[in-house]
Amino acid sequence: MSADGIDINRRRFLTTTASVAGGAGAVATSLPFIATMTPSAKTRAIGAPVEVEIGDLQPGQLRIAQWQGKPVWILRRSDSSLGTIAEQDDVVADPESEREQQPDYAKNEYRSIKPEYLIVLGLCTHLGCSPTYVSRDQASNHNLGSEWKGGFFCPCHGSRFDLAGRVYSGVPAPTNLVVPPHMYLSDTRVLIGDDSGVAS
Numbered sequence: 664m665s666a667d668g669i670d671i672n673r674r675r676f677l678t679t680t681a682s683v684a685g686g687a688g689a690v691a692t693s694l695p696f697i698a699t700m701t702p703s704a705k706t707r708a709i710g711a712p713v714e715v716e717i718g719d720l721q722p723g724q725l726r727i728a729q730w731q732g733k734p735v736w737i738l739r740r741s742d743s744s745l746g747t748i749a750e751q752d753d754v755v756a757d758p759e760s761e762r763e764q765q766p767d768y769a770k771n772e773y774r775s776i777k778p779e780y781l782i783v784l785g786l787c788t789h790l791g792c793s794p795t796y797v798s799r800d801q802a803s804n805h806n807l808g809s810e811w812k813g814g815f816f817c818p819c820h821g822s823r824f825d826l827a828g829r830v831y832s833g834v835p836a837p838t839n840l841v842v843p844p845h846m847y848l849s850d851t852r853v854l855i856g857d858d859s860g861v862a863s
């Protein structure tokens with residue numbers, strides 16, 4: 664039992680453990696495990712929460728997990744990149760996250776439980792392409808201009824999102840990226856798909 668009342672051992676049994684210790688872009692998956700299941704068990708497992716190791720993520724590094732067949736991005740934001748988010752308030756379409764694209768606990772300046780970690784579905788809210796993470800230093804590779812502070816660029820039709828997953832005004836995507844339900848099991852592990860342990 665953890666300090667916040669979560670029965671970690673039981674949760675580990677119930678959930679699909681899918682952690683990796685790779686670098687940027689590493690995919691957390693449990694497909695070999697799922698392949699041995701009956702069809703109904705597979706269906707349950709694919710929809711099950713996914714536990715992801717984040718203790719080795721470095722500032723600026725992105726990890727990609729899979730939950731319910733969708734990519735989930737976990738980006739560790741540096742202190743300096745967090746400082747750029749408020750600067751984008753005038754140029755994003757929904758700066759206060761008024762639209763229902765996140766749980767209440769992520770309706771804040773950083774759209775997250777912990778400012779350090781952004782956790783969003785890696786699917787563009789226009790037509791569902793998967794955008795690319797583009798750091799500030801990589802802006803010229805995508806013609807994003809010298810004002811680019813880092814964020815996500817969708818190559819399909821040019822939508823852009825900031826480091827809080829907020830969509831810029833004037834692009835095809837209508838809303839901010841979706842924050843999935845999630846909660847922290849410890850300082851180094853996060854559970855995607857279950858937020859029953861988040862204090863309301």
Ligand code: FES
Nearest residue numbers: 787789790817820
């Ligand atoms: S699907 Fe991303 S801009 Fe159209």
